[in-house]
Amino acid sequence: MSADPNSFIGVFDSGVGGISVLKSLVTELPNENFRYFGDSANAPYGEKTEEEVAALSHAIVERFIADGAKAIVIACNTATSAAAPSLRSAYPDLPIIGIEPALKPATEAPDHGRILVMATDITLRLDKYHELAETYGRDCEVISVPCPGLAGRIEHGHLDESDLVEMIRSYVGSFAGTVGSVVLGCTHYPFVRRQITEVLGPEVKFYDGGAGTARQLRSRLDRKGLLAPVDHVGEVGFASSKDTPEEIALYREFFAREL
């Protein structure tokens, strides 16, 4: 059966983080219907094994497909690293767009200075990141810092509390004033850009993969003739494996945040 342009795009992450990507997707493709699934009951993915993250990702994508998704966005760097290749070979006809740390735009920017990459331990450990660093980071000074616990802390909301800044300081405080660019290599981190600036200084420039992922989704849908009609007003729905009204309210609160 051929995919239907009027169907929806399934977007997922371990929890609230992928909502930072969803915001870019909706900006780029306002005519599309998006269904967001956060696996908050199993978050954080960054502290699981590669096999566990792959199994969770496959289960989510299977459900999206059963519901009739026309495309999938893996709005999680960790799940992209652990599962994108196996998902693409399991579903070769389905557009599956992943996200990767935005090292390319960071290294191509003039005056990028030293580049700090913040991400989960799995993302920084797996081949995808090593290939990326090898391709784009060769002539630059790239410092890769795993931030275990940070995505899990962001999952709890209350982003204005001081423990969050102190947690960020414990990972990257020693680089204050010495880096020019920060790559937010986990989709949770754009929500704490202000707190990272507080630690590293106001002059750092930030890079994340949201806008690039959205452009890639547009181009894949276009090539397959799957873009929604231009007179359609897109809708956004939220679901979570932590299926409580409070959790869905938290997702909506993150979706409403300025980035």
Ligand code: DGL
């Ligand atoms: N937001 C995810 C990422 O981009 C995963 C964070 C986590 O669950 O550890 O890597």
